[in-house]
Amino acid sequence: MTNFVAMPGSLGPWKGGRFSGGTCVLAGNPGPMTLDGTNTWVLAADADSVVLVDPGPDDRAHLAAVERELAGRWVREILLTHGHADHSEGAGLFSGQFAAPVRALDPAHRLGDEGLTDGEVLVHADLEVHIVGTPGHTSDSVSMHLPQRAALLTGDTILGRGTTVVAHPDGRLGDYLASLRELSDLVQTAGATQVWPGHGPVLPDAAAALTAYLDHRHARLEEVAAVLESADPDAGIEATAQQIVEQVYADVPQVLWPAARLSVRAQLEYLGRV
Numbered sequence: 316m317t318n319f320v321a322m323p324g325s326l327g328p329w330k331g332g333r334f335s336g337g338t339c340v341l342a343g344n345p346g347p348m349t350l351d352g353t354n355t356w357v358l359a360a361d362a363d364s365v366v367l368v369d370p371g372p373d374d375r376a377h378l379a380a381v382e383r384e385l386a387g388r389w390v391r392e393i394l395l396t397h398g399h400a401d402h403s404e405g406a407g408l409f410s411g412q413f414a415a416p417v418r419a420l421d422p423a424h425r426l427g428d429e430g431l432t433d434g435e436v437l438v439h440a441d442l443e444v445h446i447v448g449t450p451g452h453t454s455d456s457v458s459m460h461l462p463q464r465a466a467l468l469t470g471d472t473i474l475g476r477g478t479t480v481v482a483h484p485d486g487r488l489g490d491y492l493a494s495l496r497e498l499s500d501l502v503q504t505a506g507a508t509q510v511w512p513g514h515g516p517v518l519p520d521a522a523a524a525l526t527a528y529l530d531h532r533h534a535r536l537e538e539v540a541a542v543l544e545s546a547d548p549d550a551g552i553e554a555t556a557q558q559i560v561e562q563v564y565a566d567v568p569q570v571l572w573p574a575a576r577l578s579v580r581a582q583l584e585y586l587g588r589v
């Protein structure tokens with residue numbers, strides 16, 4: 316979540332689908348904060364088994380769709396990019412169905428003994444998953460680099476369309492910018508890499524997506540700083556945030572303004588205006 320501004324990417328309807336070494340099963344939870352719905356990723360480990368990333372909402376129709384995609388293969392484990400309900404809520408359902416542990420950075424979202432840590436490499440038969448801590452959207456956000464697939468699973472850190480919310484106060488803009496820079500360094504080193512996002516379509520060029528995201532964030536910060544110069548310094552933080560949303564996010568549908576206000580609060584904190 317969420318789609319604040321048109322960014323380069325596929326404009327056609329997104330339905331999920333098969334990619335080299337991974338399949339996206341799109342959950343039936345579309346909305347202003349979830350775009351087309353949550354992407355659940357099925358990563359083949361070998362001919363008989365898979366790893367599941369972000370099981371999505373607690374939804375039996377979605378579980379049935381994932382089961383069809385599995386075609387009899389077993390689920391080794393379930394990984395979460397972060398704890399937001401639209402990604403994690405179905406973890407229990409899937410875990411029970413497949414007797415698979417659920418691994419996440421935040422212990423509150425785990426089922427079983429093992430979590431995820433920044434820098435960890437998970438090896439499952441022919442699949443390597445490199446965990447990259449990418450706080451910012453939330454404090455518990457991770458991305459997953461799949462070097463053999465030339466893909467970067469980003470959860471809500473990078474979306475297939477638009478930009479994400481920095482969910483103040485848990486999400487922090489300084490962390491988010493550092494995470495984008497870390498991912499940018501990673502893909503420069505790793506070479507051509509796709510983005511497999513938590514919502515919206517696959518992006519063909521992770522380096523280009525990261526450059527666009529960083530440019531967008533810096534442009535927004537400049538716009539916010541410009542509004543602050545003329546804002547009443549004695550206005551409360553909520554009133555200032557609302558004024559910024561109305562001026563800087565005027566092009567964003569009003570249904571998304573509460574989410575925009577969270578990103579603005581994160582921007583204000585980043586600029587030292589708490």
Ligand SMILES: [Zn+2]
Binds near residue numbers: 316397399452
């Ligand atoms: Zn999220």
